[in-house]
Amino acid sequence: MxxxxxxxxxxxxxxxxxxxxxxxxxxxxxxxxxxxxxxxxxxxxxxxxxxxxxxxxxxxxxxxxxxxxxxxxxxxxxxxxxxxxxxxxxxxxxxxxxxxxxxxxxxxxxxxxxxxxxxxxxxxxxxSNMDLVYGSQKLCNTATCNTTIGKRGTLSARLQPNHPTDNVEGIMASLMEGISYGIGDAVIGLNPVVDTIDSVSTILSKFNEFTTKWKIPTQNCVLAHVTTQMEALKRGVPIDLMFQSLAGSEISNRAFGINVSLIDEAYKLMSEKKNSKGPNFMYFETGQGSELSSEGHNDADQLVMEARCYGFAKRYNPFLVNTVVGFIGPEYLYDGRQVIRAGLEDHFMGKLTGLSMGVDTCYTNHMKADQNDLENLAMLLSMANCNYLMGIPGGDDVMLMYQSSSYHDIASLREITGKRAIHEFEKRMEELEIMKDGRLTGKAGDPSIFR
Incomplete structure (x- = not known):
């Protein structure tokens, strides 16, 4: 050698x-x-x-x-x-x-x-960056939960209605606004402030109540620790997708409070008790640098460790995987150029591994990056056939305190690329007169339609 x-x-x-x-x-x-x-x-x-x-x-x-x-x-x-x-x-x-x-x-x-x-x-x-886009766009990795994500010609979005105190009324206000902009076909997924069984169960039940009442074809998830979700599931709480953050080493997964045996157990429990219909019901998030932050990188570089996250995730045939690319901070990705590169790398690696891959095109406020960097990455990923991006009120998460893609960004990207939402979701948006021919109507952005 x-x-x-x-x-x-x-x-x-x-x-x-x-x-x-x-x-x-x-x-x-x-x-x-x-x-x-x-x-x-x-x-x-x-x-x-x-x-x-x-x-x-x-x-x-x-x-x-x-x-x-x-x-x-x-x-x-x-x-x-x-x-x-x-x-x-x-x-x-x-x-x-x-x-x-x-x-x-x-x-x-x-x-x-x-x-x-x-x-x-x-x-x-x-x-090169163009190689990563060119290689990624060749690969179409679909997955099915309640609906099927990743078909060619689609660009989906996770509706992220986070709230700084997990106030249910505040969460639902953001949810209704997001749906009114045609966001949420990938998943309605909340990052909880309070990781308790009762709080997580209340929010999951509220999501299910809303999507059932308004016949919204999508998936629901609260991104609590996997053990919290498992206990909620055992109590009969409706869960469409089970979430967990993953790392690329045993040491760093231990820092997340997980191991392979636990995720195997969660997968088995979901297969028996899930509320969703399809064969893909797990959701994982990753991000370059997490192994270094938990002293579990084993002297390997952060790109290799990120690729290992995808090798781990593949074991469970997930519906969604996304890299929260700029969330950890400048200690791991210093500026907009590094964030863009990492986002394209992660997306390509996830696609080549065989995953239904999305990216949170984001940055923290102490990073040397700005909105233009975020938008550049989002446009490149849309060209690269990325399955989904984030949809956040104003692109500014009031709970996690970072910048990401907004409801309006997703609508703009769909128009720029000619891509559409997941078919069943888009059809329901047309019935609600929020969308027509894949584009937002004058009624879009009015959450009062759900009152």
Missing amino acids: NLKTTLFGKVYVFKDIKDLLAKANEEKSGDTLAGISAGSTAERVAAKIVLADTTLEELRKNPVVPYEKDEITRVIQDSINEEQYKKIKSLTVGEFRDFILSSEEAEIKSITDGLTSEMVAAVTKLM
Whole structure:
């Protein structure tokens, strides 16, 4: 296995595959904070040259966290389709990049179950932003809960009616406003302030009451800890989607209060007691840098650790996965340029892993980013065939205190791209005279129609 190259008369040597992957990553403040990033642009280019000649087999044999040490590594490695893996194991990462960019969807999907997360991350590091958009838009990953997300020609949105005190009237006011703008076809999903069984149950029941009364074809979720949702489900509370944040290592998942056994248990419970109809009923969120923040990155770069989140998520055939790309802060993604790059990387990796992938195009107020960066990323993702984005009142979350995409942004993106909401949802919006031919009407934005 070659781990060195000469560039402009200087020899660059990399310690191992983990070091090579880290040095080949695009500049990220999180990798710099961890002390594992390339020391110069020249070293980064040298790492990419060596990585391009590394085989997929070498990547499989060298996971960034050893098999015997980490259950996420075991989940990823044990899930590999060996026949698909045999087709591609001799390819170099550079050849794999060429394969993705030159092949049609069916050919790419014929080998995706043979990929480890390290392979997915490695090819991502060799791609430009346009490559990531071009590669992503080829892949159409659908999933079905109550409705089906991800069909070509659609752009869906999660309605996020957060409230700083979980006041039910305030939550429902935001929900009704969002629906009146044609938002919520992906999911109506609240981030709760209070993670108690009673509070979560009350909100879930209220969501179900509203969508049943108004015949809104969508999915409901309260993004509490998985154990809280499980207890609510045992009490008979209607849950369409079960949520949990995931990390790419056993250590960091422990910091989230979860492990593989617990998520397996949640999946089994949902399969028996879920309120939804379809086979896809799990919802996961991720984000570059979370493993470093919980001291569980195992000296691996944040892109590889993010790819491992998707390898973990794949085990449960989720309806939704999204990277909350700029939420953690400038310690991990310093500015708008890094956020845009990370959003495109995460989306591509999720799609290549086989997931129904969305992105929260967001940033925190202490980050060197602004609304233009957010909108640029949202437009690029819409071109990349992203399944869904966020819909938040005014694009300003009053509970989580960060900036994201608004109800109006989603409507604008649908018009710019010619994309539509999920069919059943759009049909109901037309019955309510909120939409016509996929576009908002003059009645849009008036929540009083639900009084």
